Amino acid sequence: MKRWFYIGICCLLFFSMSCGSFSTEKPQSDPQFDTEEYLPQFDMQNEFSTWNPLCETEEQIYAIFPALSPFIYYYDKAAQVSGILCGRPECIHQDLSCNAYTMGTGGICLYEDRLWFIENDAKTGEMGLYALNLDGTEREKIQTIEYTGGANTIIRLHRGYLYIGNIISAVSEGTPVYTFSVTRQKLAQEAGQPQVLYEKKSAATPNYRYILVGNSLFLYCQIDHEDGRRLELYQYNLQTGEGKVLYQGESASFWAYGMGYAEDKIYVFEGTDADMTATPEAYTSRLLRYDLNGKTMEAIQEQNHPFLYGQFEMGTNGVYSRLEYSQANGTLSLDLQDIFGEILREEEIPVANDMRIYRVWGCYGVTEKGALYWLEWDNLTGNSRIGTGLLWLPIRAEEDPQWLLELHM
Numbered sequence: 484m485k486r487w488f489y490i491g492i493c494c495l496l497f498f499s500m501s502c503g504s505f506s507t508e509k510p511q512s513d514p515q516f517d518t519e520e521y522l523p524q525f526d527m528q529n530e531f532s533t534w535n536p537l538c539e540t541e542e543q544i545y546a547i548f549p550a551l552s553p554f555i556y557y558y559d560k561a562a563q564v565s566g567i568l569c570g571r572p573e574c575i576h577q578d579l580s581c582n583a584y585t586m587g588t589g590g591i592c593l594y595e596d597r598l599w600f601i602e603n604d605a606k607t608g609e610m611g612l613y614a615l616n617l618d619g620t621e622r623e624k625i626q627t628i629e630y631t632g633g634a635n636t637i638i639r640l641h642r643g644y645l646y647i648g649n650i651i652s653a654v655s656e657g658t659p660v661y662t663f664s665v666t667r668q669k670l671a672q673e674a675g676q677p678q679v680l681y682e683k684k685s686a687a688t689p690n691y692r693y694i695l696v697g698n699s700l701f702l703y704c705q706i707d708h709e710d711g712r713r714l715e716l717y718q719y720n721l722q723t724g725e726g727k728v729l730y731q732g733e734s735a736s737f738w739a740y741g742m743g744y745a746e747d748k749i750y751v752f753e754g755t756d757a758d759m760t761a762t763p764e765a766y767t768s769r770l771l772r773y774d775l776n777g778k779t780m781e782a783i784q785e786q787n788h789p790f791l792y793g794q795f796e797m798g799t800n801g802v803y804s805r806l807e808y809s810q811a812n813g814t815l816s817l818d819l820q821d822i823f824g825e826i827l828r829e830e831e832i833p834v835a836n837d838m839r840i841y842r843v844w845g846c847y848g849v850t851e852k853g854a855l856y857w858l859e860w861d862n863l864t865g866n867s868r869i870g871t872g873l874l875w876l877p878i879r880a881e882e883d884p885q886w887l888l889e890l891h892m
Contacts, residue, residue, distance in 0.1 A: 512722060516642045519697035524595050527641045527695045530799045531848035532742065534637045535590025537855060537873075538598060540617065544887065545598055546847065548871050549587030550859065551892055555598065555615070556583075558873065558887045565888035568598075570620030579605055582615060582622040589638035589647065599640050601630060601647075612645055612670075628668055629677045634688065641695040642721065643670055647677070650689055663689035665702060680719045680726060692742040692751075698722045703742050703751050705734050716749060716773055716780075730773055730780045740768075741797030741804075741849075749773040750822065752795040752803065768795065770803075770822060784824050798849030802827065802878065806846050806856070808834070815844060819854055819878055827878050828853075838864050853877040855887075867891035 516525070531537045537546045544558040545568060554576060558565040567576045569583040576583065585591070585600045592599045597614040604611045610630040615622045630636075630647060639646040644667040651662045662684050666677035681702055683689065691704040700719040705712060714734035719726040729749075740752035754768035770784040794806045805818040813835060819828040834841045839860040847855040859871040872889035 513643055516698065517722070521697070522642070525642050526697075527639050528593055529694045529696065529744065530850050532692070532694050533796060533846075533848070534635075535592055535639070536587075536857070537847045538591055538593035539850065540593070543617065544855070544873070545591060545593070545617075546855075546857075546873055546888070547585065547587045547591055548857065548859075548890060550843075551869065551871050552890055553579075553586050554581060554583040555585060555591060555600075556888055556890070557619075568615070568619040570616065570618050582619050585613075589636040592638060592640040594640040599625075599645075601628060601638060601645075626671060626673050629666075629675070635691075637693070639693075639695055640670070642698070644668065644721075645670060646680075646693075646695070646700070648691065648693055652688075659686060661685045661688055663691065663704070665693060665700070681717055690739045692739045694742055694744060695721075696744045701742070701744065701749055703739060703749075705739060714751075714753070716751070729775075729778070732780060735767070735769060740795040743797030743799060743801070743803075745799065745801055747775045749775065750797055750801075752797060754795060768805075772822075783822065786824065794846060796846040796849050796854070798851065798854075800851050802849055802851075804846045804849050804854040804856075806844065808844075815841065815858075817854070817856065817876055819849070819876065828876065828880055830876060830884060832858075838862065839870070847873070852879075853882075862891070865891075 528538060537544065542560060546556050555568045556565060557568045567583045569576055569581050571582055574581050578584070585602050589601055597616055599612065599614050601610055602613050604624065609627045612625045612628050613622060614625055628645065631651070633649040633651045635650050637648040646665060646667045648665045653660050662682065664682040665680045667680060668677045680700065687707065689704060691702065693700060693702040698721040700721065702717040704715050706715055712734045714732055715728060716730040717726065718729050735753055738754060740754055743750040751771045752768065753771065768786050768788065769782045771780060772783045773780045788807060796804045801822045803820055805820060807816045809816065813833060815832040815834060817830045817832065818826055820826050839862060841858050841860045843859045845857050847857050854876045856874040856876065857871065858874060859869065861869055870889060870891045873887045875885045875887050
C-alpha cells in the first residue's frame, strides 16, 4: 500500500537543527483588528488548517483535489448539488480560462466573502494572489506576490496579510540544504520584500504546521539535534511584531499531525509511523498541550494503535479525527474522539468492494459537527478509470455518513 495521505505534501521528514532567525519588525496596526475575538470576515478557518484544501460557509463547502483536478469545486448544502465553481455560462471548464482554475498551490482561503488562492499569471508568468466570488463569478488578480516555488507550501489569509509557509531546497557543495520559512505580505500591495516571521535552514526536509488565532501566529516544527529529535513551538505577535520560542523538547514524532487552539492552550498531535516490517504495537501517538498562561507542556494522551498507518486532524473545539488503515482487515477506520481519548463516533469503510478500490485518503478538516474526508479510488466498473470524493462523517451517531461530491476521471 502506498503512503496514503496528502499527495504532494506527505514527503515531510524530520530535519537537523540549524541557526534560525525571527522577525521583530513592528507592523502597521489596523484598529479593526485590535481584538482577540474571532472575526469571520478576516480570520483563518483553522479547522481546515492542514494545507487549506477546503473552506466552508453556512450555505456551501468549497474544496480542491490537486492530485486529480485543477479546479475548485462546490457543494450546496441545501440543494445537495455540486460542481465546478465557475459562474461563466459559456465556459467548458477545460483550461486556465475557467474562473475555477487553480493548481491548488498552498490551498484556498475564505476571506471577506471570497475565495483566495495563489496562481501563475498566464500572461506574465508572475505569481499572483487571486480572489473569486463565492458564486464563481468575477475572478480577480489582487496583486503580484513574491513566491519562487518550493515544497509543502501552506498559505493563510488573516487580518490584512497573506502568509506563506514554504520550503526551498538547494545543493551546496554536494550537500542538500533546505530553508524553511513563514513570511507575510500585505494584501492589496504590490510585490515587495516579504517580511520573514520565522526561518530555519536544515539538512533534511522540514516538518511543520502553523495556525493563526486572533493576533497570534502559532508554529510547530520538528528539529533533529545531534542528541535526537526535538520539537519547537513558536509564537509571533501580529500587533507588536515580536516572536518568541514557547517550548523546546524531545519529539517522538516522524510526522506533524493536527494542531489546534482552545482556551489559551495549544494542542499538537505527534504520531510515530512504524516501519512496514514493524509490529503494529510499534505505532503510537500522543497529544501534547501547551498552557500559554502556565508556560507548561504536557502529554495529556498517549495511545498504542492496532494499525500501522495513522493520521490525526484537530478541530477548533477539542475534537479530533483518527484515520487508520488496517492491512489485515482491509478497512479504513474513521474515529472522532475528544481530547481525553473518548470515542465519539467510529466507522469502518472496506478499502475494496465490487465497484472501487480506495488507494489514497486523508482528512480535510474537523468542524464542530463532524469531519470531512477526501478519498481517491480506482473504478472497477463504469467508464471512468479513477475518481475522488468528499465524505462527511457527522459526530452524532444517529446521522449517517454522506458523500457530498464525487469526481470521475
